[in-house]
Amino acid sequence: ENKEPMTKKLYTERRFIRALEKGWISVEGVVSRFAKSDFNPLQHLGTLTIFMLVVLIATGAYLTLFYRPGAEVAYDTVAKISSTWYGSLIRSVHRYASDAMIILILLHLFRMFTGDRFWGPRWLAWTSGWIMLAMVWLTGTFGYWMIWDERAQWMTEFMMENIAGYSGLTYISIDLASRTFSNFVIILFLHVFIPIIIFFFINIHSLPLSHSRWSTPRWAAAQALVGLIVLSLIRPAMSYQPADLGRMVESVPVDSLYLILLPLTDMWGNVIFWGLAILLVGSLFFLPWLASGRDEGPAIVTDAKCTGCTLCYTDCPYDAIRMVERNDDSGYPKLAVVNASQCTACGICVGACPVDALDLKGGYNGEQVFGVVKGAVKREMKDGHPVTVLFASQRTQTLGGLPAKLNVNEEKAAVGVTEWGTKDAGRVITAVLPSIGAVNIDWVKSLQNEGVRDLALVSSPYYDNVNREDAYSILNRLQLRPALVGEGLHWLEATPTDPKPVEKLLDVLHSEAGQKNKPQPILPEIKQRNKLVPSLVGGLIGTVLLLGLFAIALPLDVRTGMAAADESALRIAVDAKGKVELSEIPEGITLPEGADPEKIFGGTHFPMSVRVVIDGETEFEDVFKPTGISGNGRIAALEFLEVDPGTRLVEVFIKDDSDDYRLAFSGEVHFEQGKVNILAYDEKTDTFVLR
Numbered sequence: 299e300n301k302e303p304m305t306k307k308l309y310t311e312r313r314f315i316r317a318l319e320k321g322w323i324s325v326e327g328v329v330s331r332f333a334k335s336d337f338n339p340l341q342h343l344g345t346l347t348i349f350m351l352v353v354l355i356a357t358g359a360y361l362t363l364f365y366r367p368g369a370e371v372a373y374d375t376v377a378k379i380s381s382t383w384y385g386s387l388i389r390s391v392h393r394y395a396s397d398a399m400i401i402l403i404l405l406h407l408f409r410m411f412t413g414d415r416f417w418g419p420r421w422l423a424w425t426s427g428w429i430m431l432a433m434v435w436l437t438g439t440f441g442y443w444m445i446w447d448e449r450a451q452w453m454t455e456f457m458m459e460n461i462a463g464y465s466g467l468t469y470i471s472i473d474l475a476s477r478t479f480s481n482f483v484i485i486l487f488l489h490v491f492i493p494i495i496i497f498f499f500i501n502i503h504s505l506p507l508s509h510s511r512w513s514t515p516r517w518a519a520a521q522a523l524v525g526l527i528v529l530s531l532i533r534p535a536m537s538y539q540p541a542d543l544g545r546m547v548e549s550v551p552v553d554s555l556y557l558i559l560l561p562l563t564d565m566w567g568n569v570i571f572w573g574l575a576i577l578l579v580g581s582l583f584f585l586p587w588l589a590s591g592r593d594e595g596p597a598i599v600t601d602a603k604c605t606g607c608t609l610c611y612t613d614c615p616y617d618a619i620r621m622v623e624r625n626d627d628s629g630y631p632k633l634a635v636v637n638a639s640q641c642t643a644c645g646i647c648v649g650a651c652p653v654d655a656l657d658l659k660g661g662y663n664g665e666q667v668f669g670v671v672k673g674a675v676k677r678e679m680k681d682g683h684p685v686t687v688l689f690a691s692q693r694t695q696t697l698g699g700l701p702a703k704l705n706v707n708e709e710k711a712a713v714g715v716t717e718w719g720t721k722d723a724g725r726v727i728t729a730v731l732p733s734i735g736a737v738n739i740d741w742v743k744s745l746q747n748e749g750v751r752d753l754a755l756v757s758s759p760y761y762d763n764v765n766r767e768d769a770y771s772i773l774n775r776l777q778l779r780p781a782l783v784g785e786g787l788h789w790l791e792a793t794p795t796d797p798k799p800v801e802k803l804l805d806v807l808h809s810e811a812g813q814k815n816k817p818q819p820i821l822p823e824i825k826q827r828n829k830l831v832p833s834l835v836g837g838l839i840g841t842v843l844l845l846g847l848f849a850i851a852l853p854l855d856v857r858t859g860m861a862a863a864d865e866s867a868l869r870i871a872v873d874a875k876g877k878v879e880l881s882e883i884p885e886g887i888t889l890p891e892g893a894d895p896e897k898i899f900g901g902t903h904f905p906m907s908v909r910v911v912i913d914g915e916t917e918f919e920d921v922f923k924p925t926g927i928s929g930n931g932r933i934a935a936l937e938f939l940e941v942d943p944g945t946r947l948v949e950v951f952i953k954d955d956s957d958d959y960r961l962a963f964s965g966e967v968h969f970e971q972g973k974v975n976i977l978a979y980d981e982k983t984d985t986f987v988l989r
Contacts, residue, residue: 306592309414310696319412320697320795326762327793329843333836335759335791337517339844342761343406345514346522346844348500350399353526355493357392362490365444367482370475372446373540380536390530396438397851398526400555403431405847413764417590419506419616419640426503428583433492433499438556440489444482448550451541452560452860459938460568466936467873469543470976472989506640508617509767517832518840525845533852546863546972554854561858594660594732595643597636603655606632610647610656613735615767616640619647644765645732649772652740662732668741670713674727675748678715684724686807687745688800689737690756693764695730699756699794701801704728719808724751726804733763735771742782752807754788756800760822762793773824787819865940866969868948870910870986871978872935876924877904877955906933907953912946943971950977950986962986 310316326340335341364385366375379385407427410416416424443450458466471477504510514522538550552560563571581588597618611619611634618640624633634655636647645664648656654665671687678685690700700706706714706728718726731737734757745753757769769791776783788807792799806812823830832840903924910918918939925931933954950963963986967975977986 306590308592308594309692312414312591315412315414316696319414322409322412323697323762323793323795326759327796329839330759330793332839333832335761336515336830337521337832337836337840338759338761339518339521339840339847340405340409341759342514342518343402343409345511346518347399347402347406348512349514349519349522350395350402351493351496353395353523354392354399357388357395358490358493360388361392362486365486367444367486368475368479369446369482369541372444372482373537376445376537380534386534387527387530390533390535391526392441393535394526394529394848394851396434396441397553397555397854398522398848399434400431400438401847401850403427403434407431411585414591415764417586418593419618419642421586422506423503424586425583426499428579430496430499430503433496435556437489437492437496438553440485440492442553442556444485444489445537446541447537448539448541448547449552449557451543452547452550452552453557454541454543455547455860456560456563458936467871467934470869470871470936470978470989474543506616508615515830517830517837521837521841522844524841525848528845529848529851544974546860546867546974548863548972549857549859551855551857553851554856555851558856561856564861593643594658594662596638596641596659597643597645597647597656598659599634599636600655600657601626601633602628603653604628604630604634605653605655606630606634607652608632608634609650609652610634613646613650613767613771615644615646615765615771616642618642642765643732644768645736646765646768646771648732649736649738650775651738654738658732662736664731664736664738667713667729667731668738668744671727671729671741672744672748674713674715675745675750678725678727679749683717683722684751686718686724686726686752686754686804687750688726688728688754688756688804689734690728690730690800691733691736691758691764691768691794692730693733694756694758694792694794697794699758699792699797699800700728700730701797701804706730718804723808726808733765733768734758735763735765735768737772739772739775739779739782742776742787743779746782746784746786750786751813752786752788754790754800754803754807756790756792758794759791769822770824773821776821777824783819783821785816785818789819789821791822862938862940863972866943866971867974868910868912868939868941868967868969869974869976870908870918870935870937870939870950871976872906872908872922872933874906874933874954874979874981876906876933878902878930903930904954904956906935907959908935908937909951909959910939911949911951912941914947917941941969943969945969948977952979963988 326338329338329340339346361379364375364379366372379389410424439453443453454469458469468477468481500512552558559571606621606624608621611621618637620635620637621632622635624630643658643660645658645662648658648662648664657663675685675687688704694700695706703716704714704726705716706712712730714728716726718724734755737755742753755772757763760769763769788803790799790803905921905923907921908919909916918937920937922933922935924933945966945968948963948965948967949961951959952962953959962979962984963977965988967988969975976989978989980987
């Protein structure tokens with residue numbers, strides 16, 4: 299009994315996601331008209347992402363050699379790197395590769411979503427993909443901060459406003475360079491170290507796969523590199539004005555792929571922005587459980603039939619089959635055991651098994667389907683009709699890749715019979731399987747022995763198969779049995795949304811001219827595909843496509859600025875030990891000379907209340923408590939107040955004991971548009987000092 303809730307829908311029933319998949323595959327199909335699967339970048343998004351990471355590490359290693367951390371030198375060293383053509387090129391490639399990586403990850407995630415490859419056994423790949431996206435975003439954000447220009451200043455302003463405390467106070471200190479040097483070193487370390495961690499997560503990402511593929515096809519990698527270089531030459535990466543925390547950022551371009559939080563939090567506020575961000579990202583992260591479907595799996599093994607040949611174990615793309623020791627009277631040393639939690643019901647193992655020992659629990663039985671096909675073949679041949687048998691995947695049928703008149707049922711793996719061409723031209727018997735990899739090699743031999751005129755295997759493009767190794771599995775079986783690859787066997791790779799290639803093939807096979815000039819079958823290469831060379835048009839199309847994708851980063855460089863830059867501002871900074879009411883010393887105890895009773899017996903630390911009055915109006919009032927778990931640490935606070943430009947009378951009152959407020963600052967302060975004045979508390983004089 300299948301325990302999967304019936305409220306969850308099958309692949310064929312999830313119509314909204316199928317509509318998105320059709321749209322995406324149609325776009326891929328346009329590219330595939332000019333560039334075959336090996337050179338279609340949209341079918342290599344995962345490995346291209348890894349290639350971008352390699353490019354980032356290689357260019358980053360060069361940049362790190364010349365970069366010097368610190369508020370006084372960081373900007374100048376970046377400017378020096380960009381002063382030479384090769385330094386500027388490497389920096390620009392580094393910048394655009396980081397944008398490209400975000401774009402490729404998002405497209406890869408979208409492709410996995412539209413293909414229903416995010417739930418069930420694939421949950422780990424989906425969630426680890428989002429974690430890696432967050433790590434890439436964080437690494438890139440650190441990279442922008444390290445330049446220490448106006449973008450870095452805005453990020454620092456954001457941090458000062460939201461984290462405040464000692465971290466924020468560091469950036470308004472008089473000795474800024476010395477106090478922030480450690481921050482620069484830490485950020486540089488994280489910027490270098492996180493990409494190494496990403497490689498670890500890539501390994502986790504591919505854990506569910508038996509034969510993971512990390513390397514990008516060499517031509518796709520070359521196309522990507524050309525795209526990055528061209529984009530870098532069109533618009534080199536550049537720095538903007540040096541960071542100056544004494545002024546607000548009026549207008550600066552920010553990379554929306556990394557820094558969109560700056561203008562959005564400035565406009566919407568932290569609660570709305572982060573609330574929406576957490577809701578959206580959280581929903582996407584938990585999508586495998588929020589929007590899961592169901593399949594026809596898992597595969598089940600009929601123990602009595604299993605010979606322990608390991609073919610299913612070798613072919614399974616998801617490492618869902620294990621061979622275990624067998625202790626029965628079968629005479630076979632091994633038994634195949636399916637891990638149901640990793641099975642995706644692709645049916646490849648069913649096609650691999652030479653003794654029909656595997657079926658899918660949801661109802662697919664390869665032996666039964668082939669029995670129907672063979673029965674239909676015998677009936678049609680008995681009636682004197684030449685027969686073409688066509689095998690296709692359920693995905694191809696669902697997305698519209700088979701002509702409607704083939705008369706197959708998309709709900710289940712089924713068999714349809716129809717005449718094609720003139721009445722005497724022949725019959726087409728179509729079988730829809732879970733995947734093209736579910737075709738058993740012995741079916742080919744049996745159908746050839748029955749006298750079938752033509753046998754067509756319809757596959758998605760080699761790198762577009764939803765179960766990764768559909769095409770590889772059946773092609774490998776055929777190439778291991780070359781005697782079966784004779785006249786009448788046809789391999790067709792077609793976009794699964796386009797029925798025209800199938801119609802064209804059947805028109806040829808069911809015509810007199812087509813039968814007279816039937817070509818010898820040529821199976822695609824499966825072991826040396828990386829050495830294939832694209833046509834001139836195919837290579838150019840792939841390069842232009844990647845250049846276009848990477849160029850998305852250009853319009854996403856949005857010029858924006860801090861909303862408060864139209865005004866002026868006042869920062870209130872507090873860094874103080876605060877006053878302490880000492881605990882009473884127990885009777886009979888005399889402390890030695892020089893002993894600190896506070897450290898020995900403790901006491902009550904008073905919070906500090908601060909009130910800011912501008913031109914007689916209270917603009918700010920708050921209470922700041924001592925830090926630390928026990929509440930006995932220092933008092934740290936950093937507040938940002940927007941003030942209308944002009945000369946204003948500013949008064950600051952504080953209370954840090956049981957007494958009333960006392961005046962800590964009073965004087966006229968000139969507020970200039972876009973400029974920030976700082977009032978910092980000086981504990982020695984118990985006053986605020988204007989800087």
